[in-house]
Amino acid sequence: MSSLTLTPTNALASALNSSRSSVAIAVLDGLSIAHVAARKGQSAALAARVKELFGVTLSQTPRIATGSNVSFVWAGPDQWLAMARADTNPDFERDLRGKLEGLASVADQTDARALATVRGPNARHVLAKGVPIDLHPKAFPAGSAAITHASHIGVLMWLSEADDTFTLACPRSYASSFWNWLTESAVEFSPAVGE
Amino acid sequence: MRISCPYCGERSLDEYLYIGDATVTRPDPAGANAQADFYKYAYERTNPAGAHKELWYHSAGCHAWLVVERDTRTHEISSVETAKDVALKRNVAKGGA
Numbered sequence: 001m002s003s004l005t006l007t008p009t010n011a012l013a014s015a016l017n018s019s020r021s022s023v024a025i026a027v028l029d030g031l032s033i034a035h036v037a038a039r040k041g042q043s044a045a046l047a048a049r050v051k052e053l054f055g056v057t058l059s060q061t062p063r064i065a066t067g068s069n070v071s072f073v074w075a076g077p078d079q080w081l082a083m084a085r086a087d088t089n090p091d092f093e094r095d096l097r098g099k100l101e102g103l104a105s106v107a108d109q110t111d112a113r114a115l116a117t118v119r120g121p122n123a124r125h126v127l128a129k130g131v132p133i134d135l136h137p138k139a140f141p142a143g144s145a146a147i148t149h150a151s152h153i154g155v156l157m158w159l160s161e162a163d164d165t166f167t168l169a170c171p172r173s174y175a176s177s178f179w180n181w182l183t184e185s186a187v188e189f190s191p192a193v194g195e
Numbered sequence: 196m197r198i199s200c201p202y203c204g205e206r207s208l209d210e211y212l213y214i215g216d217a218t219v220t221r222p223d224p225a226g227a228n229a230q231a232d233f234y235k236y237a238y239e240r241t242n243p244a245g246a247h248k249e250l251w252y253h254s255a256g257c258h259a260w261l262v263v264e265r266d267t268r269t270h271e272i273s274s275v276e277t278a279k280d281v282a283l284k285r286n287v288a289k290g291g292a
């Protein structure tokens with residue numbers, strides 16, 4: 001009388017499971033990046049100005065806030081990394097510096113950082129090989145950011161609010177060491193590596 | 196040993212640098228007893244077995260300076276404050292801005 005239906009499973013089914021190879025690593029390029037540090041006592045005024053200009057609420061905790069044209073990721077107390085597409089914002093840093101005059105110090109970081117994205121069901125397993133913080137969704141939910149290290153290389157990293165993609169930014173001079181670590185750590189998952 | 200950074204959350208020791216005793220303050224180099232005061236500041240340090248306030252720097256994290264109260268016998272941490280807040284409180288206590 002049981003309604004249970006048993007279906008045969010091939011003993012090698014797990015070998016065919018595509019999720020075993022589901023991690024994608026890519027270079028993230030084409031961004032204009034600027035470091036924004038609130039001037040003394042101007043934190044609230046800066047937040048109000050950024051809200052007015054970009055419709056984004058600057059996070060006072062390690063998180064990313066994404067607007068339609070610009071993202072601000074927390075980069076330390078009263079500091080953020082602002083990012084926008086380089087093709088449509090070629091003078092991003094200069095524009096931002098003008099708009100935030102008196103409220104924040106703005107410094108160009110476009111050529112100072114190398115960025116890579118990691119996504120897919122095994123992204124956390126790859127990152128766990130070198131990143132010492134807990135990346136479980138309960139501890140590091142969508143939109144979280146952290147300054148920490150990856151294989152001893154300082155990184156600012158965040159998890160997108162929308163699509164479960166990790167982005168890691170490291171100093172330019174460490175880019176090839178960082179990339180070697182990332183791609184080697186992913187080998188067991190047969191990563192898709194893109195530009 | 197793990198330290199809870201007020202900004203970043205709990206992180207392992209390898210993200211921090213130990214800077215030193217947080218209970219001493221640098222004397223005024225223009226003060227009348229500057230030489231004696233600096234001698235005390237540099238050399239006459241206590242070495243407590245128990246609770247001690249120390250400066251730690253979150254070097255691989257947010258770069259904040261922290262005042263950490265640690266039991267030197269057990270490494271148990273009873274409080275963490277930003278050095279900025281500690282300095283502001285000290286200035287207020289002195290009647291400064």
Ligand SMILES: [Zn+2]
Nearest residue numbers: 200203253257
């Ligand atoms: Zn920190």
